């Protein structure tokens with residue numbers, strides 16, 4: 001009987017967590033030719049939304065052996081959702097503005 005109660009609690013918790021991730025991803029904004037933070041720590045498998053809040057192009061990318069992605073040209077108001085599914089430390093850069101960078105630490 002006790003096991004059943006515990007299982008029900010876990011199911012409720014898990015459903016809440018999934019709903020929160022689906023509707024409210026972590027966000028990193030690109031504004032004034034900068035990311036809105038210098039570093040970010042996420043759990044493996046967590047999603048981050050990189051949005052372009054500038055009236056010009058950005059191109060957010062990571063290039064490493066373990067993990068890479070490229071948004072290609074990102075227009076004003078566009079966003080890309082990136083799931084960091086490999087633990088590690090990654091420099092997220094902009095292909096258009098070389099001074100932009102944010103480090104994402106992906107922990108187990």
Ligand SMILES: [Cu+2]
Pocket residue numbers: 030033057058059094095096097100
């Ligand atoms: Cu940029």
